[in-house]
Amino acid sequence: MSDHKIRLTVDGGPVSKTVEARKTLGDFLREDCGRTGVHLGCEHGVCGACTVIVDGKAVRSCLMLAVQADGTEVTTAQGLAAKDGTLHPVQQAMADEHALQCGFCTPGVVMTMAALTADGARPTEADLKAAMSGHLCRCTGYQGIMRAARKLAGVNQ
């Protein structure tokens, strides 16, 4: 019932809004910030589609309240590509490897990979595979996703 004023950074830009306490970060990003690239699948933490990066960590945005994001830096899939449209390396790897079919799970998958490869980090293929267990792809297109992951891990194919 309580409303809360929050200030945060979304995809590099400042956001200041009043939110209802019960609103999830995922709903807030979609409804109040225009980030419909955040896909809410199950809305209770199972599918991973809604994954975003909060202060450098990949988290499920349906399992966090918007009010908890006060003061944080949030990145969604819409904040990854450069201003001129150049794809982020994760997006490029996903495109190169045809790692999406319907595309619903894709933003979450991309954000987990982006968090794990941020700042030049080179996760192992095993790390990426383990992290991908937190995502469900109902097209079952996991092989393409794992090819993109291997490319990002620098594994020759």
Added chain:
Amino acid sequence: MKAAPFDYVVPDSVEAALDHLARGAGDAIVLAGGQTLMPLLALRMATPSVVVDINRIPALSGISRADGGVRVGAVTRQATILTDPTVAAHAPTLAQAVRNVGHHQTRNRGTVGGSTSLGEPAAELPATALALEAMIEARSVRGVRQIAAGDFYTGPYSTVLEPDELVTAIHYPDLPPGTVTLVHEVARRPGDFALTGFVGAFTLDAGVFTRVRIAWLAMGPTPLRSPKAEAALVGQTLGQVDLAEIGRLAASETDPMDDGHASADYRRTAGARVFRRAVSQALEAR
């Protein structure tokens, strides 16, 4: 799939949080990592009037050496356990367990205190607390108390915690030298709830078992120790003991249930087998 309305408070000290819980009179709920509470709110299985967010209380996070063990603040993220040098040196079992808790994305938010105090019977951290004989520190406006993990769990999602109490830290005592620990579980996919599993701590002196702790997960309404199997192993010599028999004895001391994921028979049979296999592998590799 939207939570019912509630009030939200975000205290900046333990004392302020305890005041909220005392005033909430059982209708206030603690929000730590939220990886279980948020689904319960979304499904409206939980409809509290007040949510007390303890994420902005610095005193509740952190890992330190204390009283011959490792003290882990309740709001310490599960992901932190995986990279913490103090845990690696003095409580590696905790890291072994956390590797099986949820997924990368949920471990970034999920907390040690949250998972330990929730009392999900199939969860890894309650069984780990039992096997390591951890002490759970709980505070309320009425004071502080230390609760042995063995006395803490009373049923599925049920513990001895009073509605106004907050788990503030968990203390994992050091294990004796020469102790091999392992966490092993059977799950359909990584991150799924375990169908059966156990946390074991085996202390050996010149090849003879001197101290054994076995705690099962997903094998009863709470995590469960196997006191008969523990006692049967003490005094036995590695290489001569029949671990298959010990595994069957240990699994027979549990109280698993039939559900859509596995039958009680499956859980006992699989539990006994993975016990034998995992324990012999771990002890041979030591």
